[in-house]
Structures are given as structure tokens and as C-alpha cells.
Amino acid sequence: DLFASVEPILPSLREDGIVVWVLGSGPYPLGVVALQELLDTASEELEPEDAWQPKDMNDTCLYIFTSGTTGLPKAARVSHLKSIMCLSFYELVGASGRDVVYLALPLYHMAGSLLGIVGCIGIGATCVLKEKFSASQFWADCRAEGVTVFQYIGELCRYLVNQPQCPGERDHRLRLAVGSGLRPDVWRSFLQRFGAIRIVETYGMTEGNVTLFNYTG
Numbered sequence: 038d039l040f041a042s043v044e045p046i047l048p049s050l051r052e053d054g055i056v057v058w059v060l061g062s063g064p065y066p067l068g069v070v071a072l073q074e075l076l077d078t079a080s081e082e083l084e085p086e087d088a089w090q091p092k093d094m095n096d097t098c099l100y101i102f103t104s105g106t107t108g109l110p111k112a113a114r115v116s117h118l119k120s121i122m123c124l125s126f127y128e129l130v131g132a133s134g135r136d137v138v139y140l141a142l143p144l145y146h147m148a149g150s151l152l153g154i155v156g157c158i159g160i161g162a163t164c165v166l167k168e169k170f171s172a173s174q175f176w177a178d179c180r181a182e183g184v185t186v187f188q189y190i191g192e193l194c195r196y197l198v199n200q201p202q203c204p205g206e207r208d209h210r211l212r213l214a215v216g217s218g219l220r221p222d223v224w225r226s227f228l229q230r231f232g233a234i235r236i237v238e239t240y241g242m243t244e245g246n247v248t249l250f251n252y253t254g
Contacts, residue, residue: 040059040061040065040069043057044066047066047068047069051068056068056070057069057070058070058072059071059072060072060073061073062074091117093117094116094117094118094121095116095117095118096116096117097114097115097116097117098115098116098117098119098120099115099120100112100113100114100115101113101115101145101146101147101150101151101243102145102146103146103147103242103243103244104146107242107244107245113147113243113244114244115147115151115243119151120151120155123147123151123152123155123156123159124155124156124158124159125156125159126151126152126155126156126159127156127157127159127160127162127186127215128159128160129250130213130215130237130239130250131213131235131237132160132162132185132186132213132215133160133162134160134161134162135162135185136160136162136163136185136186136213137162137163137165137182137183137184137185137186138153138156138157138162138163138164138165138184138185138186138187138188139165139167139178139179139182139184139186139187139188140153140154140157140164140165140166140167140188141166141167141168141169141170141193142188142190146243147243148188148190148216148217149188152188153188162186165178165182165184170193170196172193172196172197172199172200173200175197176203176205176206176208176209177205179209179210179211180205180208180209180210183210184209184210184211185210185211185212185213186211186212186213186214186215187211187213187214187215187216188214188215188216189214189215189216189217189219190216190217190218191216191217191218191219191220191223192218193216194214194216194219194223194224194227195220195223197227197231198223198226198227198230202230206230206231207230207231207232209231209232211231211232211234212234212235213234213235213236213237214227214234214235214236214237215236215237215238215239216238216239217238217239217240219236219238224236235254236254237250237251237252237254238250238251239251
């Protein structure tokens with residue numbers, strides 16, 4: 038869906054030796070790899086371990102978008118070690134394999150993909166992916182899917198608090214909300230309105246090496 042945004046700069050990317058992969062069958066210009074064709078023909082058998090195991094866990098695993106805490110928006114380097122550490126994120130905040138996690142954050146950020154998706158894999162939890170957050174549908178989604186954990190950024194909680202009151206907004210199984218950027222006034226309003234939900238506020242930079250957890254509430 039986003040290929041049209043990249044297409045005008047393909048010549049400069051090629052000059053820099055950057056290969057563009059697209060999840061789709063194409064056709065695409067020279068130098069663009071259509072991943073769908075490769076996936077369709079790929080073997081189900083795993084390659085030998087030495088072909089995919091990193092030689093050094095501090096080597097780059099992937100680059101991920103960061104919105105600019107340390108300057109301009111850019112692709113931040115994430116090591117294999119940091120990716121694997123994300124497997125334990127939900128365990129650190131008190132979730133388990135019995136939980137159903139609601140995720141509506143963009144997957145090009147670390148919070149959505151590495152903490153959200155990889156974190157669910159780490160504990161074996163069910164992940165409910167919402168393509169676009171909807172404050173008006175949120176509690177109905179939670180009831181329909183049996184959601185017990187919500188991963189937020191602070192603005193999402195503010196959107197929920199600013200919604201008109203509706204029947205059933207306390208009729209849910211949500212027990213834990215975890216995320217970043219929740220203002221104290223929204224925090225208090227969220228709990229008063231929606232019930233006894235444990236909130237764990239966290240903060241960490243994609244390109245940093247320290248993470249903070251507010252375990253005490």
C-alpha cells in the first residue's frame with residue numbers, strides 16, 4: 038500500500054545499495070523484490086541453524102521507525118539481543134498466556150511490533166490486532182474478544198475518557214493497561230469511569246538502553 042511513496046526515490050536508494058522489499062506480487066521496477074512470490078515458493082523446512090543464528094547477538098536484527106526523541110525521525114537500529122528481550126515485556130508487567138491483548142498501535146514503531154506482537158509471542162498470549170483505533174468501538178471490541186490487557190499510548194486513553202458515557206463501558210474483563218504517556222488527570226478519570234484496571238506506565242527509547250516501569254501506580 039505504501040510502495041507509491043517509495044517509488045520516486047528508488048534511483049537514489051539503488052545508488053546507496055539499499056534493496057526494497059514489497060509484500061505483494063507486483064509487477065515492480067528493477068531492483069524491487071516482490072516478497073509474495075518468494076513466500077509462495079519457500080520451503081516449509083527450516084534452514085540449518087548456522088544459516089539463521091546470528092554470529093553476535095549485538096548485531097543488527099532490524100531497523101525500526103522512531104519518531105524523534107533524540108532528534109529527527111529516523112530508522113533506529115535494533116539488535117538481536119534487544120529483540121529477544123522484548124519477549125519478556127508482558128511478563129514484566131504482570132500478563133500471562135491466559136491473557137487476550139488488544140493492540141491498535143502502529144507496527145512500524147517498537148511499542149506495537151516488538152513489545153506488542155513479540156511480547157505476546159513471549160508469553161503465548163492471544164493478540165487482537167485492530168487496524169485503526171476507534172474510541173467509540175473500543176469497549177464493544179473488548180467484550181466481543183474477551184480482552185484482558187490493553188496496550189496504549191496516552192492519547193488513546195484520553196480519547197476514551199472524552200467519549201460520551203455509554204451503557205456497558207464498565208461491563209468488560211479488562212484488568213491491565215500498559216503503555217506510555219498517560220497524563221495524571223486522564224489516569225484518574227480513566228479509573229473512576231471504567232473500573233479497577235491496573236495501569237503500568239512504562240518509558241523507553243527505541244534507540245536507548247534504559248526502560249522505566251511505574252509498578253506502584
